[in-house]
Structures are given as structure tokens and as C-alpha cells.
Amino acid sequence: MLNNNFQKFFIFIRRFIDKPTLYILAFGISIRLIVFIFLAFYPLQNVAGGSVGPTVYQTGADINHYLNFVSIIEGEDHAMDMFINTYKKILNNQPITDGERYAGPVFPLMLLIFNYNINNTVLFSSFAFLIALIIYAIWQIWLIQRLGYLLAIPFIFLFQVTWFGIFIYPDIFYFALCTCIYFLIRYKNNWYLKSIFWISIILVSGIRPNALAILLFCLTVMIINKFWISKKSRLAFGSLLFIFLLGSFYYLPYAVIEDRITHQSYFLADEIINNIDSISIISQNIINKIINTGVRFFWVFGIHPSDSGNIIAFIFRIITGCVFIIGFIKGIIQNNVDSIFIALLLVPVIILFPPSWRQILPTIPILYYYGMLTIFNKSLLLKPIKNSIT
Numbered sequence: 001m002l003n004n005n006f007q008k009f010f011i012f013i014r015r016f017i018d019k020p021t022l023y024i025l026a027f028g029i030s031i032r033l034i035v036f037i038f039l040a041f042y043p044l045q046n047v048a049g050g051s052v053g054p055t056v057y058q059t060g061a062d063i064n065h066y067l068n069f070v071s072i073i074e075g076e077d078h079a080m081d082m083f084i085n086t087y088k089k090i091l092n093n094q095p096i097t098d099g100e101r102y103a104g105p106v107f108p109l110m111l112l113i114f115n116y117n118i119n120n121t122v123l124f125s126s127f128a129f130l131i132a133l134i135i136y137a138i139w140q141i142w143l144i145q146r147l148g149y150l151l152a153i154p155f156i157f158l159f160q161v162t163w164f165g166i167f168i169y170p171d172i173f174y175f176a177l178c179t180c181i182y183f184l185i186r187y188k189n190n191w192y193l194k195s196i197f198w199i200s201i202i203l204v205s206g207i208r209p210n211a212l213a214i215l216l217f218c219l220t221v222m223i224i225n226k227f228w229i230s231k232k233s234r235l236a237f238g239s240l241l242f243i244f245l246l247g248s249f250y251y252l253p254y255a256v257i258e259d260r261i262t263h264q265s266y267f268l269a270d271e272i273i274n275n276i277d278s279i280s281i282i283s284q285n286i287i288n289k290i291i292n293t294g295v296r297f298f299w300v301f302g303i304h305p306s307d308s309g310n311i312i313a314f315i316f317r318i319i320t321g322c323v324f325i326i327g328f329i330k331g332i333i334q335n336n337v338d339s340i341f342i343a344l345l346l347v348p349v350i351i352l353f354p355p356s357w358r359q360i361l362p363t364i365p366i367l368y369y370y371g372m373l374t375i376f377n378k379s380l381l382l383k384p385i386k387n388s389i390t
Helices: 002-016 019-041 063-073 077-091 106-113 122-147 149-157 171-187 195-205 211-224 231-250 252-258 264-274 281-300 311-332 337-352 357-375
Strands: 044-047 050-052
Touching: 019 122, 019 149, 063 077, 063 106, 077 252, 106 171, 122 149, 122 171, 122 357, 149 357, 171 195, 171 211, 171 337, 171 357, 195 211, 195 231, 211 231, 211 337, 231 252, 281 337, 281 357, 311 337, 311 357, 337 357
Parallel strands: none
Antiparallel strands: 044 050
16 A cells, blocks of 8 residues: 555656756756755855854844744743733733744744754754755746746746755745645645645744735635635634734734834935935825835845845846846736735735845745746736636
């Protein structure tokens, strides 16, 4: 029986991986392995205030923020009291400090399970990198199936997809779970009845505030597909809504604190605004909003001044940013699941929060797909590919 299952699995895999696909995957995975091994011996320095590599303890990825929750998981009295008092303050409409926001429990729990510390970095780093490789392979195969070999090859060099498997941060796990949820909803009937869907939803909800967008994505698709038709879908909708409301309360401190965080994009927008002579206060306010939104928009796709001053990295970001923007426009006007996915994950970031290119991570393969499809077939730019939400 076990041998039969393995045979079926390999037959299923062979349907998608022919020789050219295997060569593309081998090349893409090899590049990533070489970088990973190289950084094990020669870690990158001064990345977000720390070093990056599998053999170093990475302090640059807000590691202390996640370790704070480890103290809560371990049941430390002081940490528990602070945690409870934060939400008491919110309920009583009292101000909270920047230190009174808490990460979702999943990533801190992983740090605890893998015992990630200054003397034990390789195990967790290798696990995160393995997840990144799996995500890359899944999306590379998907793009080959959708775009063909030639247009899918440049995706090999979009190292953003793997970077957070090397730079220890919860984004790679968030990306993995978003990928799972997206494919279930996109290609499976009655996806809300699958146990893997609910496991993914619970895990992603406990990683970071962005999970609220994924929950909204699921709820929106259910509304469009008339969830009220069956009892099981009504129960699934109610469960998702409950998780969304619970998550909204839990991550509320982020919304309070993010509102007062400064970002480089704000300074750039102010510099542009100060060089514009306004006709009136009303027109100035309108111009300010347009410029601020415009700067956020380009910034989130990676089109912004370079911190490192590396001209090659800057040109690469400009090129990929243009592809992503074209893909964003094309994807948004599709009347399908992709439109909802892209809109709910990206539009709130562009309008409400400090922009960061890592925020687009779960949508990068889809943006790449629509971008390349449009660039190499201009007639598709304004023509929806599908006419219904599926």
C-alpha cells in the first residue's frame, strides 16, 4: 500500500516536472543553495543593524520583539502582567507605549521549539531556508505551467522570494501559509471543508497582523460565492469571521502604534510637497494626499532611493518594480480570485501603513505572472482574462 502511494505521488509530480522544468528548478535551487552556503561562512554585515547568515544569531530582524512573547509562552509573571495590562489599557481607552504590541504566538513558539539562540542558529536557519526553497519550487512550477519556460526563467533571479528564508523573519512562514491558502481557494472546490485550510488559517492568524487581509480574502470569496446556500459554508463563514474579529482585537496595538511611526517615504513625500507652490489650502491638502499615496505606491514595489548606494541593486529594483506595478494593474482589473487577493493584501499597505517591499512578498509570483503576461502581450493589458470569480 505504501509503495502504491509513493508511485501515485511520483506519477503526480511527473505530470508537472518534465526535463526543461527540472533543469530550471535545478538551476534556481542551486543558486539559492550556493548563496546559503556562502553566507554560512561569510555572513552579510550591517543588515538592519545586524548580520545575516545561517551561522550567526540574527538580531537585525526585530528578534527581541518576538522573544518578548517567548516570555509569555513560558509563563513569566511580569511578561504576563504586561500583556494583560496592555489590553486593559485599550479597553479603557488609555495610551500604550511602542513596546506594548505583541507578535503573534506562532513565530515565537517556533523560536522556542528550535531553541534559537546565539549558540544554536543553524537548525532553525536551515528549516526556514528549506521552507523558502519549497515555496520557490512551487511557484516556479506554477509559472512554467502558466507562462511557458522562457517567460518563467527570469523568476529564478527574483531572490526576494527566498531572502526571508535566510534573513530570519516570520515573513517566509507567512508567505508559505498564504501560498497554501491561495492554491486551495483557487483550485479546490469546498476548500473551506479541508483540514489543511483550517490549520493554515489558524497558523497564519498567529504570525502577524497582515493575516487579517488573508482572512478578509477568504470571507470575501465566500460572500461572492453565496456562502449562505449551505449549512457547512455558513458555519465556515462564521468561524472565519470569529477568527478575524479576535485577530483584529489582538493586533489592535499595531494599528495604534503604526499610526505614529515615521518612515523614509514620509520624508521623501514632504520634500516633494515643499517644492510645490499651492493655490489654496484645499488644493494643497489634495496635492499632499496624492503625493503621499504616490510615494507609498512606488515605495512598496521597491521603487525608491537606495540606502546602500549600490547602482546595480537600484536598477534591479526599478526593473522588478515596474514588472510588479504592471502586474498589479493587470491583476486588479481581473474579475477573479487574483483581483481580490492582490487588492486586499496590497491596497491597505499602500494607503494606511508604512510601505515596505516585504509586504508584497505573498503576491510577488502573481504580480510577476500578470506583469510578464502583459509586457509580452500588450493586447492583454485591459482585457480581463476571466469573466467570473473562481
